[in-house]
Every structure is written in structure tokens, then in C-alpha cells.
Amino acid sequence: MTLCQSLIPMLQSKGILYFRQFLGRTSAIERSTIKCARFIMTPSFSSKHYRSYTSKSNVCDKTCLKLQETLKDVNIHELFPIKELSMYYADEYDEELFLEIHKELLSLYYDSYMKILNTTDSSLKILKSRLNEMHLSLFSGNMHKMSECSKIILQVRSGVGGEESAMFASELFKMYENISHDRGFNFVKHNSSTAEITGGTEFFKYEFGVHRVQRIPTNCKRIQTSSAVVLVVPHFDIENVKLKNSDLSIETMRSTGPGGQSVNKSETAVRVLHVPTGITISVQDTSSQIDNKALAIELISQKIREKQLKELEMLRSEIRSSQVKTGDRSEKIRTLNFIHDTIIDHRCKVTLNGIESFLDYGNGIEKIHQSLSDMDETTIVKFMIDNIGPVVEYYKLKHRHK
Numbered sequence: 475m476t477l478c479q480s481l482i483p484m485l486q487s488k489g490i491l492y493f494r495q496f497l498g499r500t501s502a503i504e505r506s507t508i509k510c511a512r513f514i515m516t517p518s519f520s521s522k523h524y525r526s527y528t529s530k531s532n533v534c535d536k537t538c539l540k541l542q543e544t545l546k547d548v549n550i551h552e553l554f555p556i557k558e559l560s561m562y563y564a565d566e567y568d569e570e571l572f573l574e575i576h577k578e579l580l581s582l583y584y585d586s587y588m589k590i591l592n593t594t595d596s597s598l599k600i601l602k603s604r605l606n607e608m609h610l611s612l613f614s615g616n617m618h619k620m621s622e623c624s625k626i627i628l629q630v631r632s633g634v635g636g637e638e639s640a641m642f643a644s645e646l647f648k649m650y651e652n653i654s655h656d657r658g659f660n661f662v663k664h665n666s667s668t669a670e671i672t673g674g675t676e677f678f679k680y681e682f683g684v685h686r687v688q689r690i691p692t693n694c695k696r697i698q699t700s701s702a703v704v705l706v707v708p709h710f711d712i713e714n715v716k717l718k719n720s721d722l723s724i725e726t727m728r729s730t731g732p733g734g735q736s737v738n739k740s741e742t743a744v745r746v747l748h749v750p751t752g753i754t755i756s757v758q759d760t761s762s763q764i765d766n767k768a769l770a771i772e773l774i775s776q777k778i779r780e781k782q783l784k785e786l787e788m789l790r791s792e793i794r795s796s797q798v799k800t801g802d803r804s805e806k807i808r809t810l811n812f813i814h815d816t817i818i819d820h821r822c823k824v825t826l827n828g829i830e831s832f833l834d835y836g837n838g839i840e841k842i843h844q845s846l847s848d849m850d851e852t853t854i855v856k857f858m859i860d861n862i863g864p865v866v867e868y869y870k871l872k873h874r875h876k
Contacts, residue, residue, distance in 0.1 A: 635700025689812035
């Protein structure tokens with residue numbers, strides 16, 4: 475008896491129907507059907523909508539079809555699919571599909587996941603465990619996947635608060651520079667607010683966001699609240715593009731234009747099409763077909779590299795904008811209060827004392843990072859929901875360019 479069949483009676487009694495769906499997806503090589511999703515449904519979506527939903531799907535589970543018959547007169551008003559990502563493939567692992575489902579899961583079905591996760595029924599232990607694994611895989615597999623990147627670009631810029639904000643941003647940047655040198659990270663300063671850091675990805679992945687400061691500036695007699703914005707963007711070096719012969723369509727033709735008696739008598743000109751990108755290059759610079767072909771392929775490689783760099787820069791821009799919406803103080807992840815000598819991280823609710831030592835060398839910051847790492851991962855996922863989309867797209871693009 476399958477897990478689906480064994481859970482159905484209990485879930486029906488609880489008002490929850492559990493069924494399996496197979497999404498027909500054919501591999502160009504293996505021609506195999508991939509089992510890709512499981513769905514959970516709670517009471518309250520009209521039977522009309524339910525039947526409409528299932529009829530559009532390639533449902534091939536007899537149990538599901540049987541349930542469909544029993545639901546003709548049942549009012550069900552909320553249908554929320556939760557896609558189980560422990561997928562089984564007959565062919566090779568499809569990372570692009572995996573990341574796409576991750577993105578969809580986070581953006582659409584978080585509330586549904588929480589409803590199931592919060593149940594205390596011991597009979598749902600297996601289901602809850604699988605959902606936990608699913609989200610843990612998501613968090614560690616995507617957000618923490620940044621750890622696989624050895625380089626990051628750190629940017630600290632002023633937020634709200636004028637000169638005080640600029641001064642605070644400068645202090646934070648200096649703090650991160652000291653932390654990098656103290657912990658052995660390679661810190662290469664590009665300018666007064668931007669640096670390339672190698673080896674510090676695990677540390678800096680918790681630092682992006684709005685940092686708020688509350689203190690009395692030297693030129694003022696009252697408390698002022700300002701902010702600085704910290705951006706952390708993974709950096710990948712795109713190596714020279716290696717073209718596959720199967721991706722190239724090569725045509726030869728006679729050269730055109732002036733060039734002597736033999737210019738139009740032999741096919742020395744070459745036109746090369748890179749099929750995946752549609753980039754076409756024609757070369758007739760020399761009287762040698764071999765040389766023209768080599769030059770055309772080299773030019774196509776350069777064009778593809780330029781295209782990849784442009785796409786990566788666009789995605790880096792999306793990641794930057796997703797990490798911080800406006801830079802407003804209300805978006806704060808951390809507050810440094812000089813009046814009370816406290817550092818408060820609003821994500822994990824950790825409070826530290828000793829701002830001076832904190833700003834000098836980041837003393838105590840490991841405690842915040844450890845607390846964030848130990849947090850209930852569902853809380854972290856909720857905090858990261860607005861940021862996951864561009865990150866997923868970034869890694870999909872990076873994977874495609876390998």
C-alpha cells in the first residue's frame with residue numbers, strides 16, 4: 475500500500491485529502507515520465523473548481539480519480555498545492571526545473587506549508603517530516619548555495635539621514651574591512667563604499683539589509699535616527715566560452731567586393747551561426763577559409779561572453795534591489811543604539827552590548843550569526859521570501875553558463 479493510500483482515510487476524517495499527481499514530462503533522451511509533485515488539499519474549494527483543476531492535470535493515480543468522484547457534492551474552497559521536491563527522475567537531475575519549483579513554492583504556497591507544519595496530529599509525522607526536508611532543502615540549497623561562490627561584492631551606502639547616514643555607512647564599511655583582515659578574508663577595496671571579498675561568503679550572507687543607528691551627532695543636541703544599506707552580491711567570473719560543434723551551423727560562400735581576380739572564384743568566406751543564441755558572424759577577412767572560420771568562431775565566443783555578462787549584471791541588479799526595497803529605517807535588520815550601548819538584531823531578537831568594540835572588529839557578531847543559523851528555518855524562509863526570486867534566477871543562469 476502506498477503512503478498516499480494509507481493516509482487517505484485518516485486525512486479524510488480530518489477534512490484533508492491527500493493525493494498524488496504525476497506531471498508528464500518527457501526527457502528528450504530517455505523519453506521517461508518524471509514523477510514531479512504531490513499535492514495537499516484542505517476543505518473548502520468548490521467542487522467545480524476542484525474538478526476543473528484536476529481535469530487540466532495529467533492525473534494518472536486511480537486513488538485521485540476515485541476521490542474526484544466522491545467530491546462531486548462536496549464544497550471545498552481552498553486548493554493549495556505544495557510541491558514535494560524530493561523528486562525521482564528516470565533520467566539525469568534537472569537542476570533548472572528543481573530551482574523553478576523552489577521559486578514557485580516560496581512565492582505562492584508558504585501559508586499552506588505553515589498550516590500543515592503547525593498541526594500536532596502524530597499521524598501526520600511522515601508528511602510533516604517531508605515538508606520540513608523540502609523547505610530545509612530550499613533554504614540550504616538555494617540561499618546557502620551562495621556559500622559555493624568564493625567571491626562576493628560588498629557595498630555599503632548611505633540610507634536615510636543625510637551626513638549622519640553617510641558617516642554611519644563609512645563606519646560599517648570600515649568595520650567589515652577590519653573583520654575581513656582579522657578573519658583572513660581577502661578584502662580588495664574598489665572605492666570608499668565597495669569591495670570584493672574572497673573567502674567571506676559564509677560570514678557576509680547574513681549582513682545584507684538596512685542597518686539603523688540611533689545616536690546624538692556631534693553637530694546636534696538631540697537623538698537622530700539614520701540608516702545605512704548593506705548589499706552582498708555573489709560574484710562569478712565567466713571563463714572563456716567553449717563552443718560545442720553541435721551548436722554551430724557553418725556555411726561557406728564566395729567572398730564579395732573588390733579583392734583581385736580570385737576573390738569570387740573560391741568559397742573562402744564563412745558564416746557561422748550559434749544555434750542556441752541565434753548569434754551569426756560572417757568573416758571574409760583573409761583568403762583562407764580555415765582562418766576565416768577560426769576568426770568567426772572566436773568572434774561568436776566573444777559575443778556570447780558579452781551577452782552572459784550583460785545578463786548576469788541585470789540579475790545582480792535584481793538581487794540588489796530585492797535585498798533592500800527603499801533603504802528606509804522601517805526595513806531595518808539591525809539597530810545600533812548608542813544611548814543604551816546596545817546592538818539589536820531584529821531577525822533573531824538577539825541583543826548585544828558594547829557598540830564601540832562591535833564597530834571596531836565586529837565583536838559579538840558571531841553570536842548573531844549563530845542565532846540566525848539556529849533559527850526555525852520556516853521563520854528564515856518567511857524573511858527571505860521577497861529575496862528568493864532573483865537569487866534563484868541568478869543561479870539558474872550561472873548553471874547554464876557552466
